[in-house]
Amino acid sequence: MTLADIPGLYNYWIVILLMMTGLYIVVSRGNLVKKIVGLVIFQTAVFLLYISMGKIIGGTAPILTGRPEIFSNPLPHVLILTAIVVGISTTALGLALVVRIGDAYGTIEEDEIAKADHEAEFGGPETP
Amino acid sequence: MKQHLVLRVVAKMLIPPILLFALYVQFHGDFGPGGGFQAGVIFAAAFILYALVFGLETARRVVPDRLVHTAMAVGLLIFAGVGFAGLLLGGNYLNYSVLAENQKAGQHLGITLIEFGVGTTVVAVMITIFFAFAGRSARMSDEDW
Amino acid sequence: MIDIVLLTFLALTALAIVRLRHLFAVVMLTGVYSLLSAGLFVLLDAVDVAFIEAAVGAGISTVLMLGTLALTSRREKVPGRIPVLPLIVVLITGAALLYGTLDMPRFGDAGAPIHRHVAPRYIHDSGTEIGVPNIVTSVLASYRGFDTLGELTVIFTAGIGILLLLGGTGGRRRKDEEMEEEG
Structure with missing residues (x-):
């Protein structure tokens, strides 16, 4: 790899940066x-990867x-076109689950939900 | 949003062109960019705008739940049905060439029909999703934003 | 040149989404992110994809996320400590993927393997076989009709799932009340 290769790989590098940003949000945020939102970012990065590969200068x-x-x-283009619509449908399904979780627990923070589950199961706060 | 006069007037002016554009995208998808998926989303966007500005109950009167739920299934059935039509006319499943006298006419007819099916299902699903979300009472009031 | 600018903006938007805690702003930036990627799709010749990304990503998904915020909360809780382990995992994965790109065909290379398999058939023969000018439509609806039927079924199923999750509360509440009356 030489310096002249960088413009030819820039698209892919940004795609990887976006994918990792999405992954980081999914793993680290409660x-x-x-x-x-992290999943949406990851998903769009995958779309970009496919479309970049299909381009001919x-x-x-x-x-x-x-x-x-x-x-x-x-x-x-065909694969991603359908994937976008499927993506919004599944994202909406995920959001619907979030709404129901919010209704049931009164919170949408992961750690608070885990705490509430623990209390419901063992009848007391978690002891470390 | 009863008090926002500007919004209501602008929405009223925008909705017909949006619907018309969606139809153009639907039926011009063979020649330019467009097709059932895009048209469905744009068509649904017009109803979502209507529901946002004029309220959910008004929008539900325009497109009743029964109609939307039926359309959801009908679109998919059109798609699958075109496949079976090919099967009955002696071709393979989803082979449109046998639908008309020659191959090109058959393909064109088949593509138009299934794009219509795709469009119908996508519109209905998008409207259903929006109505489902909007139909629940919010925990936050307008001032909280 | 403009694609490099757009890609850089895209990366900056994504990093801003990580940092922000105000979920309203996060959702708005997600809309911006989708719009920027729609712009990129036009530059990369994927006009159909750009079309739908602009309508779905910047339009409907923003509305749905705002709807969710209205039903839940609009602030993210500040975590007690900075998560280090996820950062390490992400950095290692990213490094491995970056190493993988070095062998990839360069951007826009007409001789790349992806352009050699079925794509030439679609481009050369779809005009005579299908007779529809938009190649994407003929591949979507005819050559890969099964694929599209499957995707449409997924969308249909997702719609049904959302109806079950969010639409049926009226019936459930009535049932709960009946059970309370009996018990």
Whole structure:
């Protein structure tokens, strides 16, 4: 790898940065809404990875016009197009679960939910 | 949001073009960017805007729950049904070439039909999701924001 | 050049989302993040994808998240200590992935393996086989119709699931009251 490779890899590096940001939010934050935001960030990073791989420099959007042209790869577009709609549906399902958890526990913080569960099961606060 | 006159007027002006644009995206998806998924989301966005500005109950009168829930299943059934139509006409499942006299006409017909099915389901699911969220009473009042 | 600027903005937005504790601001920045990625999709020739990302990501998902905030809370609790272990895990994973990219075909390379398999068939033959100018539509609806049927089923199922989770409370409450009356 040389310095000249960096523009060719910049897209992928940003994608990895975004993925890791999303993963970090999911792992480290206790708030359930924030966790879902983390998942959304990760998800969009994956979309970007696919679309970046499908791009051809000098290519154009894959719509036939009759003129001979170079087209970018249409297959990732199809996969990601459906994935986005599935993504919003599953995100909404996750948010619905969060709403129900909020109703049942009165909080959407992970540690408080765990504490409430512990108290309900053993009838007292957790002893370290 | 009864007191926001500007919002109400602007929303009234915006909703018809949004619906029209969604229909354009739906039926022009073969030629330009667009298709059932995009059109469905845009169409649903118009109803969501309506519900946000004029209230959920008004929106529920425009699109009753029964209609939305039926549309959700109907869209999927159209898609699957087109597949079975191909099967009955002697092709494979979801092979549209047998739907009309020649291959191109059949493909075009099939694509239009299933895009319509996709659009119907996506609109209905998006509206259902929004109504489900908006239908619950909020713990926060407007001033808390 | 503009794609590098957009990518940098995207990264900055994501980092800002990590730092912010006010969930309202977080949701708004998520909308900005989606809009920026929609812009990038246009630059990367994925017009159909950009279309839907703008409508879904910046529109509907923002509305849904705000709805969730209204039903729960809008502030994130400040944690007692800074989580170190997740940071280490994320850094190691990120380093491994970065190492993996070094062997990847460079961005925009027309000779990359992804462009050699089925894509040429779609690009060259879809005009005569399907006759629809938008290749994405012909792949989505015809060549990969099964795939799309599956995706639509997932969306349908998610809709049903949300109805069960959020829509059916009226019935449940009535049932609870009946049980109270009996007991």
